[in-house]
Amino acid sequence: MQSRDPLESLNQQQREAATHGTGESAGDTRPLLVIAGAGSGKTNTLAHRVANLIRHGADPQRMMLLTFSRRAAQEMERRVGGVLQQALGLQGTQSLPNLPWSGTFHSIGARLLREYAPRIGLEENFTIHDRGDSEDLMGLVRHEIGFSETKKRFPLKGTCLGIYSRVLNTRDPLSLVLQNTYPWCTQWEDELKKLFGAYVEAKQQQNVLDYDDLLAFWADMMAEPALAEEVGARFDHLLVDEYQDTNKLQAEIILGMKPTGQGVTVVGDDAQSIYSFRGATVRNILDFPRQFTQEARIVTLERNYRSTQPILEASNAVIAQARERHAKDLYTDKVSSQKAQLVLVPDEAQQARWVADQVLRQREAGAVLKSQSVLFRASHHSAALELELARRNIPFVKFGGLKFLEASHIKDLLAVLRFAQNPRSRMAGFRVAQLVPGVGAATATRLLDAMGEASDPHVALQGFEPPAQAKEDWAPLASLFAKLNDAELAWPADMELAKAWYQPHLERLHEDAQVRKLDLDQLARLAAGYGSRERFLTELTLDPPEVTSDQSGPPLRDEDYLILSTIHSAKGQEWKAVHVLNCVDGCIPSDMATGTTEELEEERRLLYVAMTRAKEQLHLLVPQRFYISQQASGGDKHVYAGRTRFISEAMLAAFEQVCWPDAPSLSAASAQPQAPVLQVRSRARSMWK
Numbered sequence: 028m029q030s031r032d033p034l035e036s037l038n039q040q041q042r043e044a045a046t047h048g049t050g051e052s053a054g055d056t057r058p059l060l061v062i063a064g065a066g067s068g069k070t071n072t073l074a075h076r077v078a079n080l081i082r083h084g085a086d087p088q089r090m091m092l093l094t095f096s097r098r099a100a101q102e103m104e105r106r107v108g109g110v111l112q113q114a115l116g117l118q119g120t121q122s123l124p125n126l127p128w129s130g131t132f133h134s135i136g137a138r139l140l141r142e143y144a145p146r147i148g149l150e151e152n153f154t155i156h157d158r159g160d161s162e163d164l165m166g167l168v169r170h171e172i173g174f175s176e177t178k179k180r181f182p183l184k185g186t187c188l189g190i191y192s193r194v195l196n197t198r199d200p201l202s203l204v205l206q207n208t209y210p211w212c213t214q215w216e217d218e219l220k221k222l223f224g225a226y227v228e229a230k231q232q233q234n235v236l237d238y239d240d241l242l243a244f245w246a247d248m249m250a251e252p253a254l255a256e257e258v259g260a261r262f263d264h265l266l267v268d269e270y271q272d273t274n275k276l277q278a279e280i281i282l283g284m285k286p287t288g289q290g291v292t293v294v295g296d297d298a299q300s301i302y303s304f305r306g307a308t309v310r311n312i313l314d315f316p317r318q319f320t321q322e323a324r325i326v327t328l329e330r331n332y333r334s335t336q337p338i339l340e341a342s343n344a345v346i347a348q349a350r351e352r353h354a355k356d357l358y359t360d361k362v363s364s365q366k367a368q369l370v371l372v373p374d375e376a377q378q379a380r381w382v383a384d385q386v387l388r389q390r391e392a393g394a395v396l397k398s399q400s401v402l403f404r405a406s407h408h409s410a411a412l413e414l415e416l417a418r419r420n421i422p423f424v425k426f427g428g429l430k431f432l433e434a435s436h437i438k439d440l441l442a443v444l445r446f447a448q449n450p451r452s453r454m455a456g457f458r459v460a461q462l463v464p465g466v467g468a469a470t471a472t473r474l475l476d477a478m479g480e481a482s483d484p485h486v487a488l489q490g491f492e493p494p495a496q497a498k499e500d501w502a503p504l505a506s507l508f509a510k511l512n513d514a515e516l517a518w519p520a521d522m523e524l525a526k527a528w529y530q531p532h533l534e535r536l537h538e539d540a541q542v543r544k545l546d547l548d549q550l551a552r553l554a555a556g557y558g559s560r561e562r563f564l565t566e567l568t569l570d571p572p573e574v575t576s577d578q579s580g581p582p583l584r585d586e587d588y589l590i591l592s593t594i595h596s597a598k599g600q601e602w603k604a605v606h607v608l609n610c611v612d613g614c615i616p617s618d619m620a621t622g623t624t625e626e627l628e629e630e631r632r633l634l635y636v637a638m639t640r641a642k643e644q645l646h647l648l649v650p651q652r653f654y655i656s657q658q659a660s661g662g663d664k665h666v667y668a669g670r671t672r673f674i675s676e677a678m679l680a681a682f683e684q685v686c687w688p689d690a691p692s693l694s695a696a697s698a699q700p701q702a703p704v705l706q707v708r709s710r711a712r713s714m715w716k
């Protein structure tokens with residue numbers, strides 16, 4: 028087979044990025060920053076760059092390729108393989124060089140830390156806690172040092188972990204993090220310091236590292252010049268994708284490994300930086316050019332291959348209002364007469380109906396479900412739509428939001444199985460025991476202590492005396508564990524037993540139990556694919572699924588289904604038709620994120636990311652009456668929402684406005700007969716407050 032010029036499909040800028048430092052520019056040792064506008068072929072270009080470096084003699088073993096997710100790393104490896112295959116004229120069966128050091132910062136960090144463990148004071152056989160485990164350990168420590176009983180409510184374990192994680196990832200002092208991000212917790216600064224000290228102590232005693240340690244210890248290692256030099260010298264090339272979503276620690280790691288910047292390539296788009304809640308900072312990409320001893324070369328990719336001209340025009344209008352950014356003007360030559368649509372609907376229920384109708388209509392017109400997506404700011408925004416889709420038998424798969432394993436109902440069920448598997452696991456036990464009404468932290472601790480001291484923890488559990496008020500609900504739990512401990516029980520029967528036990532608790536604890544039940548069914552289907560309880564639990568920690576509810580079971584590869592995704596999880600993806608839910612103030616921007624200019628700017632970028640996922644059709648839904656479910660008082664509340672502030676009057680020309688149902692006076696108050704005049708239920712509740 029004849030080899031072809033592997034770069035022939037690239038445009039001029041993409042080619043410059045792919046060939047920097049090789050061929051004619053071989054003497055150029057500057058670090059490279061590729062500013063890649065949305066849909067401008069960033070992934071494509073990075074894959075070509077890696078392939079091109081390999082073709083020019085770079086050793087794949089000496090390349091580190093850092094991506095945002097494991098999925099992205101695999102995709103990159105596949106694409107590099109494809110380019111090389113074509114370039115080298117290889118047949119399908121001939122083996123391609125693999126990239127042993129490609130992966131997420133966390134996974135590569137874990138590998139390096141294990142390798143260097145003896146030299147940095149770690150034990151090699153450390154285990155890794157996922158977010159759920161970390162949160163539970165934080166909860167346990169919080170309880171052990173007596174902070175769960177304070178009179179004024181001490182921050183919840185999830186908040187504590189969030190604060191801890193932010194301090195580590197931003198390198199900001201605790202006081203600053205509290206002041207900027209958790210102002211309602213500032214009064215607890217001293218206690219939090221004590222808690223974090225005890226948390227670190229507990230991790231060290233149990234020889235575990237959490238996700239943040241993987242980055243923080245790696246960065247510490249790179250702050251030690253001799254080690255940094257040694258590790259840095261093992262890699263000729265360091266390539267980082269999605270650089271706009273890296274944090275200060277990650278920037279320090281790169282700088283530590285390659286202080287001159289030689290061999291460093293980072294690719295990203297500051298206009299798509301959307302992870303500051305994890306400590307990512309858009310400053311990384313803005314400051315990159317002058318960070319090393321040599322100033323970086325910047326290549327900007329401005330040609331958009333994804334979207335039609337009208338969609339790009341609307342997206343450009345939104346991002347043009349952003350405060351600070353690397354200037355770029357995206358253009359495309361995909362003409363179309365179809366503008367992006369702003370669809371005005373009366374409320375969320377109608378929004379769900381409109382989207383379901385629209386999706387089916389498009390399918391009739393030939394667009395398979397998989398080529399369409401529905402995006403939303405927060406995971407719970409899709410609840411009404413999920414029910415509507417289920418009602419109409421439209422299969423869907425949902426990505427993101429709370430990661431599947433981080434959702435509390437999933438954690439509850441898994442904790443039951445973990446506790447059955449390992450009755451000494453205090454974190455699992457602590458969670459399970461407290462699912463029983465009437466059992467609090469003190470009783471749970473008493474149970475765990477009794478089990479810890481007993482020669483057979485199962486016997487201790489069966490003999491445990493719960494407080495009187497919990498007795499009735501405790502019995503089914505004890506009986507469940509007797510069954511789960513039965514050697515005759517064959518997996519996945521454990522799962523069914525646990526689910527049946529949990530069902531009444533699910534209904535008691537969650538208003539949206541019906542939607543969450545779909546997740547549990549999905550978990551049970553996943554479970555059936557593993558040989559044993561132990562395998563299932565282990566594999567799930569190492570390789571957590573991203574998908575949550577779906578309507579008709581785990582879709583087969585060739586089955587068609589609609590994609591539902593949070594905007595965060597839609598990063599890097601594209602669809603023919605995109606529907607964005609709840610484009611109203613309060614959702615985008617989220618009412619949780621309007622405190623500072625930085626937060627607002629990030630919300631603007633989120634809308635931009637959502638809009639730029641669309642290839643041919645873009646619909647922004649604007650429900651006029653909006654139901655708020657997440658409020659402190661726990662009650663129903665409707666608010667009248669306004670179109671997102673990120674689409675100003677002046678921008679409306681870039682959109683086609685649609686009213687549905689087709690009633691011209693819809694926006695007038697008289698057209699909202701169902702608008703509540705009085706909230707009788709909340710009044711009834713408030714009587715007792």
Ligand SMILES: Nc1ncnc2c1ncn2[C@@H]1O[C@H](COP(=O)(O)OP(=O)(O)OP(=O)(O)O)[C@@H](O)[C@H]1O
Pocket residue numbers: 036037038041063064065066067068069070071072296299331332333598599600601639
């Ligand atoms: N040189 C090219 N010629 C034709 N199509 C291209 C070229 N480069 C990229 N594309 C196409 O453009 C689309 C976007 O590419 P890609 O997904 O790599 O973009 P991206 O820059 O990663 O986007 P984003 O940052 O918005 O996620 C893809 O469909 C890809 O196949």
